[in-house]
Amino acid sequence: MTVSERIDAVYAIAPHRAAYSPEEDAAHELAAAWMREAGLEVLRDGAGNLFGTRGDARVWAGSHLDSVPTAGRFDGVLGVVAAIEAAARLPDRPLAAVAFRAEETGPLGCKRIETRPDAYLELHIEQGPVLAELGEPLGVVTAIAGQARGTRVFEGHADHAGTTPIALRRDALVEAARFVLHVRECAREGTVATVGYLECEPNATNVVPAKVTVSVDARSAEAALLDRLIEEIGFDVHWRSDPVPMGDAFAAVLPDAPRLVSGAGHDAMFVPNPSMLFVRSLNGGVSHHPDELSSEEDIALAVDALTAALDRLTAP
Ligand SMILES: [Zn+2]
Incomplete structure (x- = not known):
């Protein structure tokens, strides 16, 4: 399955996947199957966060699979699916693809991480109009406000x-x-x-x-x-x-991409040494809405960038 087909498959479970609901569970099951397909070992921590690991996984990439009641299909899901795809493209590298619980609603979940990585990479739809205004497909996040x-x-x-x-x-x-x-x-x-x-x-x-x-x-x-x-x-x-400064894992592979601040909170706030990359939001930057959209071309560039960043960080 392509990245876009996987994004559609998660949306088909239900647009609204509340934290710890049967719908979020079903999305985690689907992601777990894709992780195994990518040659990753599936683990869950005490909070239900899902890890697809390979070897001594000191570098993680991921996002969340829960969603708000009026959600679109990219928020969170893109980051998880892209991480699994990047892991499949780097079959001999130690790393983990992660799906955190309860990003949208819960005080639980990602704040209860039991092991801590050396670096965490998150790809996410911008959820705003800045990259579309600039005419740029990707933007490196400098900090979460x-x-x-x-x-x-x-x-x-x-x-x-x-x-x-x-x-x-x-x-x-x-x-x-x-x-x-x-x-x-x-x-x-x-x-x-x-x-x-x-x-x-x-x-x-x-x-x-x-x-x-x-x-x-x-x-x-x-x-x-x-x-x-x-x-x-x-x-x-x-x-x-407090603001959370982001690392330079994506800046290292996209030196010319525009830099921007994330006004929204993300899983990356709760993981050590995070770096984030935004993908252009179309339709005026609308998010938490069924019209939320990133193009297949932009997503392909973003998955390439995530793979390059993981390649660089996990090189022997
Ligand atoms: Zn999100």
């Missing part, structure tokens, strides 16, 4: 929408609306910030809003910029991760 998530709460007073003069109102939603614009203005070069969720109370057509909770998602590949962004926006941080 650090993220801060939290909220800001605005308190007002619930009054009658018809009888309370504008000048006498304390409208929490008007203050929240100003804050949404402020968040947007704070995000400059090297950072992004998003308000994606509002909770308005009492959320009634004829009542002045009394309380609004606003979510904030702020990201940057540089810790200092992220700190400054959090400070400038002004919100209660509930969760935060």
Whole structure:
């Protein structure tokens, strides 16, 4: 089977393969069969992560097979299938192809890795429009952005929408609306910030809003910029991760490919010495959506690059 046929076969199990669901299990079974076909020994760790290993596997490549409810067919699956293909093309090399559990949803899975590699390579669809804008098929990831998530709460007073003069109102939603614009203005070069969720109370057509909770998602590949962004926006941080710099395993085989930051989190955040390569997303960079798309030509180039990087790292 070709890489594209294998990607289709995983999608045919079900577009939505939740962590530890029968659908994710079925995808792991399929991948395990392909690993054996590629001459790899199949192992599973305590968290259910799947390893196809050969020899003293100090270099790993892979991604995840779980997916979100509205998923496309490339997110995660591409990295696993490409790793198995690259392993088959390098039949005498010690390495492992890996499918991590629960990348999309779980606190378990890849964070419970029991053995640790010298290097980890992950091929992934970009899930954004940058490479398509540049007209480039592949991009070397320099870092996975650090993220801060939290909220800001605005308190007002619930009054009658018809009888309370504008000048006498304390409208929490008007203050929240100003804050949404402020968040947007704070995000400059090297950072992004998003308000994606509002909770308005009492959320009634004829009542002045009394309380609004606003979510904030702020990201940057540089810790200092992220700190400054959090400070400038002004919100209660509930969760935060530091940026994770990526290694040069792909840069070594693609010296001229564009460099870009990953705004999204990936399995590579939780594995030692990670390097990542992005494949161009078509259809405007849409992801976590059935229209998610990378071309067969771009995927072929990416699999070649992954094979070259693994070849270089596992050369005797
Ligand atoms: Zn993914």
